[in-house]
Amino acid sequence: MENGVEVVEYDDKIVRWFIWASLIYGVVGMLVGVTIAFQLAFHPLNGTQYMEYFSFGRLRPLHTDAMIFAFAGNGIFAAVYYSTQRLLKARLFSDLMSNIHFWGWQAIIAVVAISYPLGITQGREYAEMEWPIDIAITVIWVVFAVNFFMTLVKRREKHIYVAIWFYIATIVTVAVLHIVNNLVIPVSMTKSYPIFSGVQDALIQWWYGHNAVAFVLTTPFLGLMYYFLPKAANRPVFSYRLSILHFWSLVFVYIWAGPHHLHYTALPEWASTLGMVFSVVLWMPSWGGMINGLFTLRGAWDRLRDDVTLKFFVIGITFYGMATFEGPLLSIKSVNALSHYTDWTIAHVHSGTLGWNGFMIFGMVYYLIPKLWKTKIYSDKLSSLHFWLGLIGILLYIIPMYSAGITQGLMWRAYDETGRLMYPDFMETVVELIPMYWARAVGGSLYLTATLIGVFNLFMSVRSAPKDLSDERVEVAIPTWRKKASSSNNYDEILNEMALEKDGWHRVLEGWPIVFSVLTTIAVLVGSIIEITPFLLIKESIPKLAQVKPFTPLELEGRDIYIKEGCYTCHSQMIRALQYDVDRFGEYSRPGESVYSYPFQWGSKRTGPDLAREGGKRPHYWHVRHMEDPRSVTNNSIMPAYPHMLKNELDLSLTRDKIDTMLMLNVPYPKWVSNDPVKNAKEQAKKIAGEIKEQGGPGNLENKEIVALVAYLQRLGTDFKKGKK
Amino acid sequence: MSENKDELMSHNYDGIQEYDNPMPRWWTSTFILTSVFAVLYVFGITFGQIDGYQEDMQQDNAVNEKKRQAVAAANPPIDAKMLDEKIHDPASVKEGALVFAANCASCHAPDGGGLIGPNLTDNAFLYGKKPEEAHKVIRDGTAKGMPPWGAILSQSDMVNVISFIVSIRGTTPEKPKKPQGEVIE
Numbered sequence: 001m002e003n004g005v006e007v008v009e010y011d012d013k014i015v016r017w018f019i020w021a022s023l024i025y026g027v028v029g030m031l032v033g034v035t036i037a038f039q040l041a042f043h044p045l046n047g048t049q050y051m052e053y054f055s056f057g058r059l060r061p062l063h064t065d066a067m068i069f070a071f072a073g074n075g076i077f078a079a080v081y082y083s084t085q086r087l088l089k090a091r092l093f094s095d096l097m098s099n100i101h102f103w104g105w106q107a108i109i110a111v112v113a114i115s116y117p118l119g120i121t122q123g124r125e126y127a128e129m130e131w132p133i134d135i136a137i138t139v140i141w142v143v144f145a146v147n148f149f150m151t152l153v154k155r156r157e158k159h160i161y162v163a164i165w166f167y168i169a170t171i172v173t174v175a176v177l178h179i180v181n182n183l184v185i186p187v188s189m190t191k192s193y194p195i196f197s198g199v200q201d202a203l204i205q206w207w208y209g210h211n212a213v214a215f216v217l218t219t220p221f222l223g224l225m226y227y228f229l230p231k232a233a234n235r236p237v238f239s240y241r242l243s244i245l246h247f248w249s250l251v252f253v254y255i256w257a258g259p260h261h262l263h264y265t266a267l268p269e270w271a272s273t274l275g276m277v278f279s280v281v282l283w284m285p286s287w288g289g290m291i292n293g294l295f296t297l298r299g300a301w302d303r304l305r306d307d308v309t310l311k312f313f314v315i316g317i318t319f320y321g322m323a324t325f326e327g328p329l330l331s332i333k334s335v336n337a338l339s340h341y342t343d344w345t346i347a348h349v350h351s352g353t354l355g356w357n358g359f360m361i362f363g364m365v366y367y368l369i370p371k372l373w374k375t376k377i378y379s380d381k382l383s384s385l386h387f388w389l390g391l392i393g394i395l396l397y398i399i400p401m402y403s404a405g406i407t408q409g410l411m412w413r414a415y416d417e418t419g420r421l422m423y424p425d426f427m428e429t430v431v432e433l434i435p436m437y438w439a440r441a442v443g444g445s446l447y448l449t450a451t452l453i454g455v456f457n458l459f460m461s462v463r464s465a466p467k468d469l470s471d472e473r474v475e476v477a478i479p480t481w482r483k484k485a486s487s488s489n490n491y492d493e494i495l496n497e498m499a500l501e502k503d504g505w506h507r508v509l510e511g512w513p514i515v516f517s518v519l520t521t522i523a524v525l526v527g528s529i530i531e532i533t534p535f536l537l538i539k540e541s542i543p544k545l546a547q548v549k550p551f552t553p554l555e556l557e558g559r560d561i562y563i564k565e566g567c568y569t570c571h572s573q574m575i576r577a578l579q580y581d582v583d584r585f586g587e588y589s590r591p592g593e594s595v596y597s598y599p600f601q602w603g604s605k606r607t608g609p610d611l612a613r614e615g616g617k618r619p620h621y622w623h624v625r626h627m628e629d630p631r632s633v634t635n636n637s638i639m640p641a642y643p644h645m646l647k648n649e650l651d652l653s654l655t656r657d658k659i660d661t662m663l664m665l666n667v668p669y670p671k672w673v674s675n676d677p678v679k680n681a682k683e684q685a686k687k688i689a690g691e692i693k694e695q696g697g698p699g700n701l702e703n704k705e706i707v708a709l710v711a712y713l714q715r716l717g718t719d720f721k722k723g724k725k
Numbered sequence: 726m727s728e729n730k731d732e733l734m735s736h737n738y739d740g741i742q743e744y745d746n747p748m749p750r751w752w753t754s755t756f757i758l759t760s761v762f763a764v765l766y767v768f769g770i771t772f773g774q775i776d777g778y779q780e781d782m783q784q785d786n787a788v789n790e791k792k793r794q795a796v797a798a799a800n801p802p803i804d805a806k807m808l809d810e811k812i813h814d815p816a817s818v819k820e821g822a823l824v825f826a827a828n829c830a831s832c833h834a835p836d837g838g839g840l841i842g843p844n845l846t847d848n849a850f851l852y853g854k855k856p857e858e859a860h861k862v863i864r865d866g867t868a869k870g871m872p873p874w875g876a877i878l879s880q881s882d883m884v885n886v887i888s889f890i891v892s893i894r895g896t897t898p899e900k901p902k903k904p905q906g907e908v909i910e
């Protein structure tokens with residue numbers, strides 16, 4: 001204390017901005033979610049008879065990415081910026097960087113929201129943004145990281161609290177995931193191909209996808225919880241030792257779990273096994289956070305009755321506990337065989353995002369209104385309504401989805417007493433789910449309504465805020481340790497410090513944030529390297545099939561239409577090594593079959609049937625009619641119609657560049673194809689258009705998108721069959 | 726939870742304090758148990774005590790194959806003789822109409838006049854006129870795009886739909902597709 005005190009002014013404006021951004025984008029993302037929920041229950045809402053931009057396949061990625069990166073993303077930026085300043089007793093390093101971070105992030109979201117309906121997409125889940133947007137995300141994330149780490153350097157509190165540990169894990173891991181998963185070769189400003197294909201691409205994508213859940217939707221929210229929960233409850237955190245153990249085990253173990261998204265697929269089983277066992281081990285590290293959350297409330301349970309923040313937090317943490325028990329359960333191969341591709345997964349992720357992420361953000365917002373806007377919450381009744389309506393909305397959402405998922409999973413695997421599939425017609429298993437799709441859409445609407453009430457409550461509270469909101473100022477003792485560290489930084493000093501530290505060795509580590517960050521990075525890299533590198537370095541890990549040849553230029557264009565329309569959001573192209581998948585769709589998919597799939601399109605949900613062996617199953621004309629109006633050939637189909645594919649001119653202006661990119665990726669095109677791919681595409685289009693006419697179809701499709709799509713669909717799985725003959 | 730003494734650690738972050746409580750015992754035990762399970766599972770699947778994908782698939786298939794063979798042994802096969810006896814039975818034709826409407830009408834038109842697939846009411850045939858030839862096409866599909874229905878239709882549905890198809894020959898559909906294949910009178 002003899003060093004005197006200095007005044008620190010926290011930047012609260014940036015936190016207020018991020019809160020508004022989180023809630024406004026939350027409403028938009030939920031509105032898109034409710035829209036696609038109704039589209040599944042009532043297909044005409046896809047509106048594709050009038051225009052092509054708002055079908056399920058194009059909106060679904062918009063919904064998921066808006067909820068993850070805009071709603072949750074802006075929410076955690078608010079949490080990180082508010083709590084970090086207070087935990088480190090330092091203003092954010094640079095106001096300019098904070099502003100660039102804020103406006104850059106919002107601009108990225110706006111561009112994403114425009115690009116997806118236009119069909120500009122990589123076609124890889126939760127990473128659909130095309131390469132210029134990816135570069136912008138990298139730049140903004142670096143600005144965020146520098147701003148955060150420089151604040152750490154400037155801190156006045158020697159040791160870093162557990163919330164900061166989780167923020168560090170978030171910032172470094174998201175950077176690694178984002179960059180590795182988006183290694184692509186641009187074809188144009190709006191089109192790229194990833195440098196990995198098939199099994200490799202699938203593994204990297206799900207390493208990314210799973211850990212986006214871990215390091216965007218879990219670790220920063222645990223950080224949020226560790227700051228805001230003890231503050232709101234005014235109770236000490238239950239166990240410091242548990243914090244240490246569950247932090248390190250969580251960051252080390254989580255990263256391995258990705259392959260559990262690929263059970264029974266063409267991913268070799270050993271990788272799948274690692275994904276499963278690490279997911280099971282992850283159960284307790286995840287629950288460490290729940291225990292520290294709920295047990296911290298010992299002695300404060302009575303305050304739940306009238307403290308809306310604590311109400312939201314308790315339900316949020318409870319959903320976290322449920323979802324992190326369910327995760328390991330779903331990762332067990334035999335359970336996953338039932339749940340995968342069904343709505344069970346949808347139920348699981350929504351109990352996570354609506355219950356855990358949503359309720360933690362809402363709880364934080366109610367805690368911050370009086371602090372950031374220096375005013376009372378406008379209406380406690382509305383806060384309470386927000387809470388109850390939100391909770392009922394979640395339950396009404398997830399219960400029908402669990403029911404739908406288990407129903408469909410059981411129908412897919414059911415055999416009758418004669419040893420044949422009980423429901424061989426896929427549509428039978430879809431029709432069964434429609435009532436549950438309606439119930440889910442109502443549940444989602446209730447949650448959206450609850451959020452709107454919350455936004456109204458915030459808006460009305462802010463209206464009564466004082467005109468000039470000054471930043472919070474606190475007096476902080478000038479730390480003595482900083483002076484010491486700069487004057488004599490030698491080993492003796494460090495050893496001395498370790499010997500003096502009575503709270504244990506980890507306490508010493510908490511005083512060295514840079515070392516701490518390096519160790520965290522190592523912890524997440526170990527699993528990543530062990531699981532991924534064998535597939536990149538050892539050729540034999542993905543056995544080649546001689547008969548599998550690259551897509552023709554026209555098929556490649558058709559494939560890019562498939563990607564553009566987001567077909568992978570409803571159709572898998574991966575027949576699992578399960579007898580009932582094989583009996584329904586044909587031979588299970590082999591690793592060598594997708595070596596030319598840039599990107600892989602295995603899918604994660606079967607709202608429609610698998611397409612891995614679709615080629616040759618039906619005449620071209622069937623596909624033409626099916627795309628124009630699915631109901632004309634499949635009764636009760638819920639698929640959107642794509643009449644525009646019969647009208648839109650086939651664009652071959654990028655075909656040359658696309659084939660050149662493929663050649664760069666060592667795709668073995670013969671000279672007679674690569675010399676003039678456009679001519680090759682036109683010839684194949686003419687042939688297919690002729691066959692369509694011969695089968696009784698219209699005769700004017702030679703230059704339309706549909707011909708390319710038919711060419712692609714008719715190719716799927718056919719190379720493998722050729723080899724069998 | 727008797728071991729929780731609720732002793733505060735010395736540190737304080739923005740007013741937040743932490744207790745020096747130990748981890749709950751059940752937490753530590755379950756963590757160890759799941760880790761042991763992980764190691765055992767990896768050993769089990771590596772050294773063959775736990776079945777992998779291939780073994781599971783073969784076992785599942787064996788069970789159903791046995792059932793299918795039992796059904797095949799108990800029922801006479803669909804052949805020319807059996808079809809000749811059955812296909813003119815009005816009850817069979819009536820049942821077959823339902824099977825046709827559900828599965829065939831989308832490509833052959835509800836009245837069999839042809840659409841994506843050929844006209845079934847005329848006297849031109851791509852794969853033969855005999856009921857047993859129709860059976861082969863329906864069961865196995867064709868290279869031109871007719872899907873195989875052998876795994877989807879039950880034996881009785883199969884016979885009934887053939888009865889229906891034979892029954893509509895010579896009728897006049899609303900929009901007949903032009904004849905395809907060989908004319909057989």
